[in-house]
Structures are given as C-alpha cells and as structure tokens.
Amino acid sequence: MSELKLMKGNEALAEAAIRAGADAYFGYPITPQSEVIEYLMAEKPFDRTGMVVLQAESEIAAINMVYGAAGAGKKVMTSSSSPGISLKQEGISYIAGAELPCLYANVVRGGPGLGTIQPSQADYFQSTKGGGHGDYRQIVLAPASVQEMADFVRDGFDLAFKYRIPVLILSDGVIGQMMEKVDLFDPIPRLTDDEINEKYPWATTGKKSGTERRIITSLDLDSHKMEEHNHKLQAKYKEITEKEVRYELIDCDDAEYIFVAYGSSARIAQKAVKLARAKGIKAGLFRLITLFPFPSVKMFEMCGKGIKGFLAVEMSAGQMVEDVRLAVKGCSKVEHYGRYGGIVHTPEEVLEALEQKIIGG
Amino acid sequence: MTEELIIAGFGGQGVLSMGKILAYSGIMQDQEVSWMPSYGPEMRGGTANVTVIVSDERISSPILTIFDSAIILNQQSMDKFESGVRPGGTLLYDPNGITRHPERKDINIFQVEAARLAAEMGNTKIFNMVVLGAYLKIKPVVKMENVIRGLKKSLPERYHKLIPLNEDAINMGLKNVIAVQELQ
8 A cells, every 4th residue: 555645855765765675774964865864763664674774974984884785785775965975986986896786865955065055956977977986877867756756766776786786866955855745655575684695696695605705896906807897887888778768758749949857957947848838939848867878869869850959957057968969969959057056947047048048049 | 726835934933834734735635735945044033935836737846936825924025025926916924023014016915913813822833823724715725624634644643632723723814814905
C-alpha cells in the first residue's frame, strides 16, 4: 500500500532512502539540505529496518564511509549542498575508479565558495563533467518535484547497482525546501549478508576458504592495465548513454520555441510556457531528467521540425547551455537565460528572455 | 481551479503552518498542492512568507511573483506584496500594526482583526487559524471538513486535543471578515 503525504523534498529523499532498503546513510548537515539527516535521526530507521544513520565528523569522512560500505556491497548514500559536495569529490572519483555503486544528493545552493543558502543550479559542470579528477562519469538525475525526490532514490540505487557507478540526484534549494504531495513507494527489504554475497561477486564480504580474493581499488601502477580499465569504464558510459537517457516533453508537438531546463527551472519554464501560449507564442518545454546521459539525440532530431530556437533556462551563468549547443550542432539558434547567485528567475522573466533573445533577437 | 496564494508576516505568527494546513486540506480533497517557504535566516520577529498553490491540475512553478491572493500580516509584507496581487485578485490583511493600508484600486481588499480576536479568545497562538477562517470565507478553495482533516494530518497526535479550539478560531475568522473594497 502506497501512502500519500505532504513532505519537503529533503524529507521525501530521506524517507525514500529508508523505503529503498538502504543499509546506511552517512552525512554532515548543511543548509539547504539539513532536513535529510534531521528526518533520518527523528525517524530512527535503525529501529525500523536496521539502516545505519551516522553524522560523520566531516563531508570527507562521510564520502569515505560511503566508499567503504559500497565496497562491502551495501546500499549506501550521502547528501550535502554545494560546498560540502566539493569536499566529497575526491571520494567520488575513487568510487567511480573502483567501480562501486553509491547514491548521493546535492541540494544546490548559490556559489562559488561558501556562497549563499539560496537555490542555484551552478553545479552543472561539476555534476556532469567530472568534479573529481580522472576520466569518469556518473549518472545524474534531476528531480523537478517532491515526488521525483522520492522516486529517484529508488531508481538511483537501481542504476548504481546495475552499472556499479556513482549516481547523483542533482536537486536545489527550491525542490529540497518545498512541500508537495508525494505518493511513497512500498518499502523494499534490505538485503541480507548472504544475499549480498550471492548477488554481488565483487563485494568484499570476508574471504571464505577456497574462494578468490576480491580486491577493491582505484590504483594500478601498470599504465597499460590502467588504460584497459579506462576502456572498460568508457564502454560502460557509452552503454549508459545509449540506454538510460530520460527526459519529458511538455507542449512540444506544435512548438516553435523550446525552453530547455531541469529541476526547479523546469517548473518555472513550464509556467512560462503557459504564459507564452496565452500570448499566442507556440512555446514548449524540453525537461531534462538525466543530465548525464544528456538527451542529445532527441534534441538534434527535434531541430529540423519547425523549431526556431532553444532557450536554455538554468540558475547559472550558462553551463547546461553548452550541452544544448553541442546537441543541436548549430542547426538552430540557442541562447541562455538565468538568474544566479541565489536569485531564482520568475516565469515572467523567462518569457521576456524568450521574446528578446530568441524571437526578437 | 488554481489558487496561487502568498501568506506573509512575521516569523512566529504561524505563517508557514497556516500554509501547511491549507496544503494538507487540498490533498484531502484530491487536489495538487505546493508549499514553498522563504528559507532565509528567519526567526521569531523576522519576516516569513510562503507561497501555497492549490490546483486541479499539475502545478508548474512553485515560485511566483504575481498572486491570485495575498494574506498580509505585517507592514514589511504589505510594502513587498501589495503590488504582487494580480488585477482583480484579493488582499486580506490584519490591520493590527499596519501603518500604511493597501492603496490599490483594482483588487478586492478585506480585513480581519485576527490578533485582537485571538487575544479575546484567550490564546494568541490561534491567530493564524482566525486568519485562515477569514481567508476561507472569501476564497472557499477547500471545504471546511477537509480543513479539519488537514489539521489532523499536519498536527502531531499529542496536539489533537487542540483541534476543537482551532476549529473555533477558524469559525471566528469566518464570521469577522470585513470587506474594505469589493470590485463589481
């Protein structure tokens, strides 16, 4: 039986972690995502499912606890906000290199540096182009509602284990702090140690006599082997790019102008579509759900079909817009609009930008 | 039906919880809802506001600058949000502490003396429920039975004994709305 509740995005994420059968959450509080650990500590999942919840001494400690637990085949997650996510980057690169599954959430705030506690989407580059060092990728899911904050925890764990890869839920202060109706999925039981041992032949669960040693590492001093390892990683990223793209098209069928947006900007752009249509402007919304993999193929395909321009709407000085430009390969006009540094653009501002930069420009 | 509402006042007045009860009431009658607070370093005495949307359709932007209705509970909020009410929209305010009353000619304006009424009922904490009652009299976006169900959902069990008092406060608000300016 599913349950209808009114929850903050952060609370839905936390509740979903318990329901997804997570074994552990390691975190460190930071606004605007502190409700995640607050909710977990109040809810006491250690009594409900046996899930471990621990406030680490720092973000760096938390991500390394995630690394350790992931190596043991556990379903493990962490979350933070921008400055805290920067601290975690070394650990994420190691987890990607060691091919381990984990889930983490970034409830983005304005930067750079300590920045502000207000919403932002300026961590797009960090999320999709690396963040940590090395040729690695991670799957990035961008929820645009409280419902998706919950659902993407379940989906994110599934993807993390399917590809043995870090999965990032890239949220922001709007989605984290707002409350909406959420239909919570049914609880999934945690795996037993025996089930983990059977399901994940790579997990370090304690060597039994007569079995092979299982080694978790991101280090190989033989560069030929390391190149081969990188080939394997790239093949995995290629497969993900082919199979795991997610997006939503809203009012795009007859559209001449397309807003491209994700997360809270997608919600705001959706309102701008309504305002535009009321004025007789045929606008639509291409909502990105996965930021990596990016829906380049679909975007290029739309290009030739009467589209007069794309406006990338994001709360940054222009990051996602680069991927839109790469996707459409110059076949259409692409411009950027966004407020940043903690200021959230309004639907009216977004529509005005479309009129000035695309239609009139 | 879509109602886009801003509730703005001081921290500690129950602005956020009023919005939460309204949102829960919407859920009780199967509507879509969103509740988006300002989450700066607000505290008792600082300003606090929340945007609540109740709709029959999927809600687009949870953040707005133009509203169908505004509930305004202090002077700073009057200065900030009076201009955000759409022409033909509705502004409800408590005149207590207001030094500059609303001046717009193209909106409906209502008053409720919620602070005084709550004090007369002997509990200033139910101030926000008096305001909610007044709002629901003007804009019956949710049914009263669903507000009571919403109250039960949003209050922890240990406070359920206070539900009748909250209900009285809502009724007090319903009965004491004053129309200052009603458009034809």
